[in-house]
Amino acid sequence: MHDTLRVVQNPGSSVCVFDPTYANYGNTVKCALPNSHLSYIPALDTASWTYLPDPQQSLDMLQDFCKNGAKSLIIPVPDNPTSQIPSDSFIKAARDIMEDHHGFLILDFAYKALWFDDMPDCYSWSPNQFENLISIHSHSKWLSSLGRRFGWIEAHPNVIKGIEKITESTLLSPDTLHSMATTRFLKKSIKNQTLKSYINSTRMLYKKTAEILIENIEQYLGWNYLIPQGGLYTVCPIPNNENSVTFVERVLKNTGVLMIPGTGFGPSMNHAVRISYGPLCYDNNKIEEGIKKIGKYLSI
Ligand SMILES: Cc1ncc(COP(=O)(O)O)c(C=O)c1O
DSSP: HHHHHHHOTTTSSOOEEEEEEOOTTHHHHHHHTTTEEEEEEEEEEETTEESOOOOHHHHHHHHHHHHHHHEEEEEEEEEETTOOOOOHHHHHHHHHHHHHOEEEEEETTTTTOOOOOOOOOGGGGTTOTTTTEEEEESSTTTOOOSSSSSSSEEEEHHHHHHHHHHTTOOSSSSSSSHHHHHHHHHHHHTTTHHHHHHHHHHHHHHHHHHHHHHHHHHIOOOOOOOSSSSSSSSEEGGGGGGHHHHHHHHHHHHEEEEEEEEGOOOOTTTTEEEOOOGTTOOOOOHHHHHHHHHHHHHHO
């Protein structure tokens, strides 16, 4: 993402993101584009706890940011922290707006393989069709290669050339052993036709785990939540509007259960938490155990 932003924007121009969004984008923009800032498009209505309730209003805001010089919009699909996927018509309209302003739509596909229901249209888009489309893929989630910083980018050849220039002077050959292992896995699983079934069974495993988390939130906490449409998380508002950092610390100290404070994901999450079901997809009982403990502690 860092290298891509340096290629497509000049320092000082703003980068559009949703509020909330992936917490790392703030620092990425600071490092890649000095004097640039994030232009937040509100996506989570904290009163009704719904996602993109007024798509046209969000698109109008994007239009205004672009008129003021924004050159890219980053959308994680599915999103972190909300695990939501904007509608096909929304993503298409956002792409058109970026195109009108000679800007880029950057789809962060870190969680692409973990979608739960209908496959989004944008999964089959290509920069060959849309020159202003950039998609960034990662092996972190679907191949459990977190921390390797290993993936690939699809973009117009001029963008790729620019990214190559930057990576030539930063890293030349990332993690050779891991590249070899991934290549071997892909070759083998395509040949014996197990790749598709691996992806399907993995995403269904996460979907089932998400459902278990939601059932437990309803049963033991009674909090609002967003139904995950993919990915590894849901987000919930904190009772009594407590600050998310102090709330998470208090719950952790008293129950041993860790949630993630919402603050880093954007202003809309200052009084909310992200709950991750991903690590417990092989140990669903722990989800019930953890949520039950939180419920018991809060009811004291
Ligand atoms: C939306 C999003 N993009 C990118 C990443 C990081 O991907 P990588 O590990 O390939 O750097 C994450 C990791 O949590 C993420 O949530």
